[in-house]
Amino acid sequence: MPHTPTPMPRIADVAELAGVSVSTASKALNDTGQLREDTRTRVKEAASSLGFVPGRSGRGQADTRTYTVGLLTTDSFGRFTIPLLRGVEDALAAGRMAIILCDTRDDVLRERHYLQSLQDRRVDGLIITGRTTDPRPSIGLAIPTVYALSPSVDPTDHSVVVDESAGAAMAAEHLQAMGSRRIVHVTGPERHHSASARALAVQDVLGQSLITPPLFGHWSEEWGRHAVDMLLASHPDADAFVCGSDQIARGVTDRLREQGVDVPGQVRVTGFDNWDVMAMASRPPLTTVDMGLTELGRLAGSTLLDLVEGEADPPRRQELPPRLEVRGSSL
Amino acid sequence: MPHTPTPMPRIADVAELAGVSVSTASKALNDTGQLREDTRTRVKEAASSLGFVPGRSGRGQADTRTYTVGLLTTDSFGRFTIPLLRGVEDALAAGRMAIILCDTRDDVLRERHYLQSLQDRRVDGLIITGRTTDPRPSIGLAIPTVYALSPSVDPTDHSVVVDESAGAAMAAEHLQAMGSRRIVHVTGPERHHSASARALAVQDVLGQSLITPPLFGHWSEEWGRHAVDMLLASHPDADAFVCGSDQIARGVTDRLREQGVDVPGQVRVTGFDNWDVMAMASRPPLTTVDMGLTELGRLAGSTLLDLVEGEADPPRRQELPPRLEVRGSSL
Numbered sequence: 001m002p003h004t005p006t007p008m009p010r011i012a013d014v015a016e017l018a019g020v021s022v023s024t025a026s027k028a029l030n031d032t033g034q035l036r037e038d039t040r041t042r043v044k045e046a047a048s049s050l051g052f053v054p055g056r057s058g059r060g061q062a063d064t065r066t067y068t069v070g071l072l073t074t075d076s077f078g079r080f081t082i083p084l085l086r087g088v089e090d091a092l093a094a095g096r097m098a099i100i101l102c103d104t105r106d107d108v109l110r111e112r113h114y115l116q117s118l119q120d121r122r123v124d125g126l127i128i129t130g131r132t133t134d135p136r137p138s139i140g141l142a143i144p145t146v147y148a149l150s151p152s153v154d155p156t157d158h159s160v161v162v163d164e165s166a167g168a169a170m171a172a173e174h175l176q177a178m179g180s181r182r183i184v185h186v187t188g189p190e191r192h193h194s195a196s197a198r199a200l201a202v203q204d205v206l207g208q209s210l211i212t213p214p215l216f217g218h219w220s221e222e223w224g225r226h227a228v229d230m231l232l233a234s235h236p237d238a239d240a241f242v243c244g245s246d247q248i249a250r251g252v253t254d255r256l257r258e259q260g261v262d263v264p265g266q267v268r269v270t271g272f273d274n275w276d277v278m279a280m281a282s283r284p285p286l287t288t289v290d291m292g293l294t295e296l297g298r299l300a301g302s303t304l305l306d307l308v309e310g311e312a313d314p315p316r317r318q319e320l321p322p323r324l325e326v327r328g329s330s331l
Numbered sequence: 332m333p334h335t336p337t338p339m340p341r342i343a344d345v346a347e348l349a350g351v352s353v354s355t356a357s358k359a360l361n362d363t364g365q366l367r368e369d370t371r372t373r374v375k376e377a378a379s380s381l382g383f384v385p386g387r388s389g390r391g392q393a394d395t396r397t398y399t400v401g402l403l404t405t406d407s408f409g410r411f412t413i414p415l416l417r418g419v420e421d422a423l424a425a426g427r428m429a430i431i432l433c434d435t436r437d438d439v440l441r442e443r444h445y446l447q448s449l450q451d452r453r454v455d456g457l458i459i460t461g462r463t464t465d466p467r468p469s470i471g472l473a474i475p476t477v478y479a480l481s482p483s484v485d486p487t488d489h490s491v492v493v494d495e496s497a498g499a500a501m502a503a504e505h506l507q508a509m510g511s512r513r514i515v516h517v518t519g520p521e522r523h524h525s526a527s528a529r530a531l532a533v534q535d536v537l538g539q540s541l542i543t544p545p546l547f548g549h550w551s552e553e554w555g556r557h558a559v560d561m562l563l564a565s566h567p568d569a570d571a572f573v574c575g576s577d578q579i580a581r582g583v584t585d586r587l588r589e590q591g592v593d594v595p596g597q598v599r600v601t602g603f604d605n606w607d608v609m610a611m612a613s614r615p616p617l618t619t620v621d622m623g624l625t626e627l628g629r630l631a632g633s634t635l636l637d638l639v640e641g642e643a644d645p646p647r648r649q650e651l652p653p654r655l656e657v658r659g660s661s662l
Contacts (some may be wrong), residue, residue, distance in 0.1 A: 059378045068431075082413070085434075086434065089432075089434060096448075097434075098431045098448065098449075098452065099429055099431065099432055100399075100430065100432075101416075101420075101430055101431075101432045102429075103416075103417065103420060115429075117429065118429075121429065135576075139555075219610070221612045222612070247608070247612075251612075252587075253506075277578070277608065277609075281551070281552045281553070319389075
């Protein structure tokens with residue numbers, strides 16, 4: 001945190017004085033959300049009495065900008081954050097903004113510490129991201145904020161997400177179009193939104209062509225190999241695997257080859273993520289869904305610039321379509 | 332870049348006025364490097380006449396610090412930067428410093444642009460890193476700077492590196508200790524320092540136990556598989572593979588299994604990197620060299636704090652020992 005001899009009043013102080021939550025105080029000051037008018041008035045009076053300046057909303061106060069954006073991730077700079085960050089950087093460079101990176105490591109205390117530090121630094125805006133597509137709590141600060149990949153549970157926040165259901169549907173439709181009719185779905189833990197949402201979409205598209213309920217397990221090659229052993233015993237007539245990730249698909253492809261099953265001649269396989277070290281090293285290379293995370297990062301960055309500069313009113317929720325990358329595993 | 336109504340004189344201006352390179356000007360102002368005394372005096376006079384403030388050296392001017400560090404990487408936030416960044420963050424958090432991340436994408440113009448932007452932001456220090464262990468040019472700025480993983484070619488700069496030769500030697504010694512006597516080395520492109528330095532160390536340790544010169548190729552699974560096909564034809568009596576990376580080792584292990592060769596029963600295999608998605612998904616899991624990049628990041632961060640706070644005089648070059656992670660592929 002920077003050296004701050006005279007701490008400024010924080011939104012938490014305003015919220016406490018007004019007797020509301022930080023999230024409500026934020027919405028009252030930003031004129032967003034659905035609040036009773038007297039609540040909004042009470043919060044604004046509390047802010048005024050404390051001398052609270054409502055954040056870096058940027059509208060009409062460009063000279064106070066720090067040209068700095070905080071990027072908060074739970075992904076420990078993992079493989080989802082990396083391509084996303086590249087897109088954010090592209091978009092923000094156009095606005096001459098620098099990115100301060102904060103890795104919360106899924107720790108609520110670290111997240112709070114970083115948010116305080118970023119407020120103290122008077123960042124112009126925040127991008128919040130993570131390793132999953134599960135919705136996450138709103139941070140509820142009076143700073144322009146965009147949630148990327150992991151949307152906010154609060155529909156009045158600005159979230160940019162990938163339509164992963166559409167991605168899973170694309171893979172399933174592709175297998176049907178290629179002629180597969182006895183299809184299975186092997187994916188990650190059911191409690192993960194990425195697994196449950198993709199499984200629903202696959203079931204919707206395939207109907208009777210899905211010959212067994214989705215198999216939920218782990219996001220690993222080992223689970224892919226185990227699933228093949230189970231399915232060759234119980235459903236030896238399966239002619240295609242829709243997999244929930246490239247790691248699973250790689251395990252499936254390896255095990256099928258080891259069991260003498262030709263991919264794609266006898267069984268077609270699709271993955272999800274287009275993670276090059278998995279998809280390209282697979283034999284054959286994997287047909288897979290690319291979520292377009294760099295594109296998503298660009299959209300997050302440009303949406304944040306719109307909010308900071310106050311020149312446009314971006315939609316609260318923006319959803320990007322993924323695309324299917326067709327390779328040898330499904331032809 | 333931030334809004335800067337009155338641009339400050341830059342070290343390039345000082346260098347131009349004094350008729351020296353930026354790198355020389357930096358050394359003169361920092362009292363480092365080996366320079367003639369009249370050169371040093373000329374640079375200091377030029378700085379004084381321009382009103383140049385010599386960087387964020389921090390000595391005795393803690394109140395002007397921005398508590399911000401620029402981290403410049405060529406690795407596009409890849410898998411080498413990720414663990415390193417985690418360590419840098421650990422060390423700098425202790426000094427209440429935030430990290431501004433800049434991805435140069437191996438582009439000299441991007442690098443120059445970012446360095447200018449970070450100077451304009453008056454960062455307290457810089458950490459320069461990349462995806463290779465090849466030495467890189469000095470940036471030559473009058474800002475405390477630490478080079479991590481990729482050292483500076485200038486021995487008066489501060490570099491923290493991993494002793495990768497020691498790592499390769501550890502793997503080779505381990506195979507000898509396990510009883511292997513007919514060993515081969517399969518690695519990446521000879522022009523990469525990582526490949527040539529490790530190959531030399533392996534040759535030194537193994538002597539006559541290395542039954543063929545190192546095989547240089549690519550950092551890929553496919554190259555590992557091809558190398559097995561070549562070596563099973565030319566040296567069917569090989570009893571161990573020292574591999575230059577985990578990706579190569581995984582390809583080697585897969586191909587040996589497919590050819591009916593038992594790992595580790597007939598042939599032992601070691602990798603390099605301890606990259607979990609490769610090392611743990613391999614069958615059996617890989618014995619491999621862990622470069623300790625998070626530890627290296629911590630050392631880079633604490634060295635930079637020492638330089639910024641001016642309370643210690645860290646060595647110009649610090650080398651960390653890697654460690655061998657022993658798993659099923661070599662037992």
